[in-house]
Amino acid sequence: MKKSLKDYNFKGKRVLVRVDFNVPLEDGKVTDTNRIEAALPTIKFLANEDAKVILMSHLGRPKGEFKEELKLDPVGKELANLLNKKVVKVDDCIGSEVKKAVDSMNNGDVLLLENTRFYKGEKENDPEFSKQLAENADIFVLDAFGAAHRAHASTVGVTEYLPSAAGFLLMRELNALGDVMEDPESPFVAIMGGAKISGKISVIENLLDKVDFILTGGGIANTFLKAQGYEVGESLVEDDKLQVARDLISKAREKGVILLLPKDVIIADRFDKEAEAKEVSVDQIPSDWQILDSGGTQTLEEYKTVIMNAKTVIWNGPIGVFEFDKFAKGTNEIAKALAESDAKTVIGGGESAAAVKKAGLTDKMTHVSTGGGASLRFFEGKPLPAVEAIDDLK
Ligand code: ADP
Numbered sequence: 001m002k003k004s005l006k007d008y009n010f011k012g013k014r015v016l017v018r019v020d021f022n023v024p025l026e027d028g029k030v031t032d033t034n035r036i037e038a039a040l041p042t043i044k045f046l047a048n049e050d051a052k053v054i055l056m057s058h059l060g061r062p063k064g065e066f067k068e069e070l071k072l073d074p075v076g077k078e079l080a081n082l083l084n085k086k087v088v089k090v091d092d093c094i095g096s097e098v099k100k101a102v103d104s105m106n107n108g109d110v111l112l113l114e115n116t117r118f119y120k121g122e123k124e125n126d127p128e129f130s131k132q133l134a135e136n137a138d139i140f141v142l143d144a145f146g147a148a149h150r151a152h153a154s155t156v157g158v159t160e161y162l163p164s165a166a167g168f169l170l171m172r173e174l175n176a177l178g179d180v181m182e183d184p185e186s187p188f189v190a191i192m193g194g195a196k197i198s199g200k201i202s203v204i205e206n207l208l209d210k211v212d213f214i215l216t217g218g219g220i221a222n223t224f225l226k227a228q229g230y231e232v233g234e235s236l237v238e239d240d241k242l243q244v245a246r247d248l249i250s251k252a253r254e255k256g257v258i259l260l261l262p263k264d265v266i267i268a269d270r271f272d273k274e275a276e277a278k279e280v281s282v283d284q285i286p287s288d289w290q291i292l293d294s295g296g297t298q299t300l301e302e303y304k305t306v307i308m309n310a311k312t313v314i315w316n317g318p319i320g321v322f323e324f325d326k327f328a329k330g331t332n333e334i335a336k337a338l339a340e341s342d343a344k345t346v347i348g349g350g351e352s353a354a355a356v357k358k359a360g361l362t363d364k365m366t367h368v369s370t371g372g373g374a375s376l377r378f379f380e381g382k383p384l385p386a387v388e389a390i391d392d393l394k
């Protein structure tokens, strides 16, 4: 068991909180506030407990250098709106400017530091940089589930210098994901879609020991189909993973897991939102067309039946190019089936969560994870380094 927010007295303490404010920006505006909202319970709790709340996060990929367009100022504005409270933003995450700002904080104040990835020491988990981050604080709280699979200075390094605890969002994620992975009620169904099989092989391998069904879609299904000898034309396929796909199919068979591939799909004459679309059986794909949605009529019927009879469902990866309306049907129909089913439903993966949100069904799921990579790591059955680094409850 890890220490959590109830294991400390925060009154008057300088609390450094690693949040995940890695949000999408367009023209200097936050276009999706999900991750900021997800961090509010911890921030509000600490402020109410009379702590001095110091927030830090990474944003985008500045590669260890200052990037004007990746400053956290727009996030600070959005946070102040959502909290309905003043948020002071400083232009650095270490050094004298931070010290000055922290020294002038009152209990209950909220301070936002600058993008931690403006320093190379962040990704290198550099001890000196970690120490500088920790310098102006008394306690460290990890609430950035979305960054918990990375051993960086702001997630792992700082725990060498400060007593630590898990925040509310982190606990909620660990409980929800832990619940389905450790004690799933069967029938347990995994829906695996998304672009590529390569990042998900070890996830599928781990799931083969736990689930009763795997429903495939997206680029993953294309690779499975080609591995089974189907012509998939210009579809997104990983040709160097065909043998892996065949091995996964035989492992599933050995373990009694039913691994389903699409029977019919929506194909396109090119990769474009205006492409011509038609539904065909998987043995009818012309060599110059490509699958952009695994959700053909028969496929969806079969997948929905499995979902409606499930007690636990995890979903990673959209089953089509849902960003194009013409090819979003499969993904939307699967999302609807999950929303309607009585099963425990857990969604992991950045685009999958976005697809569920776009369908307006986020509230209908048991849990939609805020972490793409971190939830995948969880489904792989592997520990999250930043969670491991939090102090144990003795
Ligand atoms: P997640 O972020 O949920 O883990 P991935 O990152 O693995 O999911 O993949 C998401 C992407 O996969 C989506 O942007 C979607 O457009 C793409 N995708 C799904 N099906 C196909 C397909 N048939 N061909 C090409 N891309 C696809």
Ligand code: MG
Residues within 6 Å of the ligand: 349, 350, 351, 372
């Ligand atoms: Mg993704």
